[in-house]
Structures are given as structure tokens and as C-alpha cells.
Amino acid sequence: MAWDWEKLKEQQNKRKPQPPPPPGQGGGGGGPEPPNWEEILDKFKGTKLPDMWWLIVILAVIVGVAASSMYTVGTNEEAVVQRFGEHVRTTGPGLNFKFPFNIETVRLVPVDRRETAKFGIDETPDRDSSRFQGRESDTASVSLMLTGDLNVALVPWSVQYRIKDSYNYCFKVANPESTLEDLSEATMRLVVGDSSVDEVLTERSTIAQEFKTLLQKELDEAETGLEVTAVNLEKTMVPLPVQPSYNEENRADQEREKIILQAREEYNKAIPAARGEAERIIRSAEGYELDRVNSAEGDANRFLSLYEEYKKAPEVTRRRLYLEAIGEVLPGMGDKYIVDSDQKNLLPFLNLSDQKEAIK
Structure with missing residues (x-):
């Protein structure tokens, strides 16, 4: 409809301030009148927009579709896209597109962010740096474990992990962090239960490595989509009530080790010496055996040679043997005296004075 410009101009003139009356003329109360808003609104009620409003609606729809079709994935994230609740694809960092108006929905998963789960560590959890800080339970009960030699030890530890499979993390397990907690505690109790208390207290790196391997295997079998990046085994100790007894046991073990080392030292000194003496005696006996055998063989050979000569000339050989x-x-x-058997007086032949001097 056409605007009634004359009436609008008349209303604007009425709103303008009127000049004051000349001196001597009455002030008659002729001030400016306020605008009549009802009349103005009545003028606009019947007004129609031009045909361009269809273009505006179309542009608004296009902007809405474009805004709901685009999404951005950060450099440390992956996007899990679902169409009516069903997983259709996983996209990487950058600008991506999807069906608009919640036909497809996007869930961003921080795959490169390191999280920390702590067990038996008595400290206030830092929820900004870790979404999961272990079950809200008594820290001592979590870390209190039975070792393989039926002793009790306090074993606090922490697990650093990341999301390695977005699909498994979102769809395979209802609560991957809670599953990690349960599997971590069960695995640590299994590893500690297969070790002695001395190994738990002194070989923490070995236990941590074995724990990490077993925990990762359990997480993969459960399809949690999590990867264990590091395991930190804190200072292990025995409970305070049994600490004095454990110290006494350690002192006794150290004394036992000391005695064993001393005994081994004496053993290393005595046994080699005894073995050397035995070897010497054996070698001496072997030499004596060889000498006796050779001597016997020589005597036997000499006897046989004499026997051969004896058979050829018995009287001559007998005479020669006698003389030899x-x-x-x-x-x-010593002195020898040859006396004839027919001699009766021996005094002239005996020099008794020389014998007495020899006796003195």
C-alpha cells in the first residue's frame, strides 16, 4: 500500500517546538503534542514485504546447512562419525564434512593426549591433567598386596595411557577407564603374587615391565582401544606395623649372607689347596709306580738273561754269581780273618791292642 506522506509530515510538524508568542500576546498553552503511536502502528499493519524475502529465506537455509555440514578436527584428535547412531567412518585432523541436521553426528576423541591413572598414591587428584585418577577408595587398601612368599607389601603405582583405537574406545567397552582400572589392579596383584617380597622391594623395574606387558595384553583382549605408554612403580615398602619385624629379618638375612660368604671364602682357600695336595700325591704315586715297574722289569730281564747263560754253562755261571x-x-x-780249620792257637794272629784302641 502507498504511504500517506501528508499525514506523516503533519505529525512531524506537530512534534517540532513552536516559537514563543510575541510579547503582549497570551501564552494560550499551545505547546507541542506527543506522537500518536497507535496511528503509526496502524499504518504498518497492512504493509507487505517485497518479493526479496524468499531469497533471504533460501540464503538462511543454505547457511544453516553449511554450518551443520562442516566440522573441524584438531591435530591431536580423531572424529568418529555416526549416521543415525551407527559408526560409518573415522576422520583425521582438518576440515571435514558430514550430513547436516544431526543425520550424522561427530564425536571428537583426543587420541594423542596422555592420561594418568594412579593407584595407591595418596595425593589430591589433578582433574585438569587427568580425566581418571583411580577409584575413590582407600589408597592403602589398593596398594596392600600379598607376595608369593606370603608376605605383605605396599605397592603404589601409576599408569600412563593413550587412546590408540577410536572405534574400540567409543563402541566396544562402555567405560574404558573403569575397565583399565580393574584390569590394572588385577594384573598388579597377579605379578606381585608371583614374586617374593625381596623382589618386590628391590626389582621394581623388572616388575613394572612385566606388569606393562600383561596389562597391554589384557586391554587388547578386552578391546578397550587403550595403549599403555608408561608404568611408574613408586617406592614399595612393607606396612608400618610389621616394619620392625621386617628389619630384624633383613638383619638376620644379612648376617646369614655374611656367614655364607665367609664359609665360601674358606672353602675357596682350603679346597684348591687340598686338591693341589691330592694331585701332587697322585703324581708322586704314579711316579713311584712307574719306577717300581721299570725296576721290576729290569730285574726280571736281568734274571732271564742270567738264566739263559746259566743253562749254557751252569757251573761257570754259578761260580761267577758267587764271586759277584x-x-x-x-x-x-770290616777286618776279616781267614783261619785254617786245623789251626789250634790263634793268639799270634790277633792284634788285641789295636782292637782296644778302636773300641775307645
């Missing part, structure tokens, strides 16, 4: 034996015996008998 007398030649060996007589030199050791």
Missing part, C-alpha cells in the same frame, strides 16, 4: 755276591758283601764287613 762275595765281592758285594765282604767290603762292608
